[in-house]
Amino acid sequence: MFPCIKNxxxxxxxxxxxxxxxxxxxxxxxxxxxxxxxxxxxxxVATIIISMMVFGMDxxxxxxxxSFYSSLG
Numbered sequence: 040m041f042p043c044i045k046n047x048x049x050x051x052x053x054x055x056x057x058x059x060x061x062x063x064x065x066x067x068x069x070x071x072x073x074x075x076x077x078x079x080x081x082x083x084v085a086t087i088i089i090s091m092m093v094f095g096m097d098x099x100x101x102x103x104x105x106s107f108y109s110s111l112g
Contacts, residue, residue, distance in 0.1 A: 070078070
């Protein structure tokens with residue numbers, strides 16, 4: 040129907056892919072292996088701490104609800 044629009048759209052997609060590749064290769068600063076390991080350890084420790092907090096809150100709320108319902112009946 041509009042052949043010029045299709046060509047323009049495909050040219051835009053091709054240009055986008057080309058620019059993305061150039062940015063990834065030339066402009067992005069990739070972390071070193073050591074930095075990547077440090078970040079992974081930090082994420083692991085934070086995940087463990089947050090998981091323990093959620094577990095503790097779950098246990099506390101469970102205990103409170105059991106105490107509440109056992110006092111009712």
